[in-house]
Amino acid sequence: MTATPTTAGPTPGTPETIGIPVVSGVHAAPAPAAEVPTGWPGTVCGPTGHDEGGTTVTLPRQGAPVPLAADLWWVPTGAANAYLWRDPDGVVVLDPGLPGEEDVVLDALARLGGRPQDIARIVLTHWHSDHSGAAAALATLTGAEVLAGAADAAVLRGESRGTPPDLTEDERPVHEAIARAAGTVMDAPRIAAARDLHDRDRLGPGGGAVARLVGGHTEGSVAVWMAARRAVLTGDLARGTDDGGVAFGLFHVDRARTAAALRELAAPDPVVAGFGHGPPATGSAASALRVASDGVAEGDGLGEER
Numbered sequence: 491m492t493a494t495p496t497t498a499g500p501t502p503g504t505p506e507t508i509g510i511p512v513v514s515g516v517h518a519a520p521a522p523a524a525e526v527p528t529g530w531p532g533t534v535c536g537p538t539g540h541d542e543g544g545t546t547v548t549l550p551r552q553g554a555p556v557p558l559a560a561d562l563w564w565v566p567t568g569a570a571n572a573y574l575w576r577d578p579d580g581v582v583v584l585d586p587g588l589p590g591e592e593d594v595v596l597d598a599l600a601r602l603g604g605r606p607q608d609i610a611r612i613v614l615t616h617w618h619s620d621h622s623g624a625a626a627a628l629a630t631l632t633g634a635e636v637l638a639g640a641a642d643a644a645v646l647r648g649e650s651r652g653t654p655p656d657l658t659e660d661e662r663p664v665h666e667a668i669a670r671a672a673g674t675v676m677d678a679p680r681i682a683a684a685r686d687l688h689d690r691d692r693l694g695p696g697g698g699a700v701a702r703l704v705g706g707h708t709e710g711s712v713a714v715w716m717a718a719r720r721a722v723l724t725g726d727l728a729r730g731t732d733d734g735g736v737a738f739g740l741f742h743v744d745r746a747r748t749a750a751a752l753r754e755l756a757a758p759d760p761v762v763a764g765f766g767h768g769p770p771a772t773g774s775a776a777s778a779l780r781v782a783s784d785g786v787a788e789g790d791g792l793g794e795e796r
């Protein structure tokens with residue numbers, strides 16, 4: 491599959507070329523409400539099968555970077571969400587997407603005035619291929635290193651098999667439908683050089699981003715905490731919903747551990763939360779994460795979009 495940037499017309503409010511500047515303020519430029527997407531296309535671990543009543547809103551163009559905080563951008567790759575941030579020694583890419591979507595990430599970087607060789611690190615929240623599938627190609631194109639939570643890095647290196655999700659009754663038909671449509675999402679890509687991340691490892695110089703080895707979605711799932719930006723990137727622990735809310739993610743190996751991780755990630759009071767699928771939460775991210783965590787106690791994660 492080859493993903494190419496769409497040629498749709500300009501999206502109001504989306505910066506085109508900003509030379510990877512510092513966007514002033516912690517939450518200077520949240521995702522504009524007009525860009526909150528519905529019916530996330532090609533979603534794999536994200537919301538599926540939910541018709542919210544035909545709401546029509548504008549989907550961010552694939553590859554168009556949306557600023558979330560200082561030097562931090564959200565990049566919808568098509569199947570999932572990538573994030574880019576700038577460190578003193580280069581750009582970090584989180585979750586470059588399905589195989590072929592490395593082109594989407596590089597296009598986003600180019601829109602920000604960056605070059606492929608500016609990418610210093612590729613960080614993966616987990617081994618599912620809608621997040622990790624483009625990492626090997628992107629590493630080859632850029633020379634960047636690839637980092638994943640230790641248990642998931644072993645899966646990517648081919649040393650172990652990833653544990654399949656413990657599906658709820660409600661998740662099962664959704665998962666089967668995705669398997670029919672996408673086939674190989676639960677086949678880990680092979681990344682021989684994937685390096686291990688451990689809890690609280692710094693993801694680059696300066697301490698701007700720290701890995702939290704949270705598990706729950708997969709055994710080695712990683713979230714990223716950025717204290718200076720008051721931002722958290724959760725991977726598939728949670729997902730953004732069409733109405734701007736946050737819901738419990740889908741297809742976890744351990745739902746209780748996922749819920750506990752969301753509460754822990756809410757504790758430092760993030761202003762911005764970015765998810766593996768769906769739009770980010772801005773402004774009240776901490777409370778939204780707590781609501782998503784609490785929802786699992788009563789619901790299945792599919793019907794608890796609040």
Ligand SMILES: [Zn+2]
Binds near residue numbers: 535707
């Ligand atoms: Zn996943």
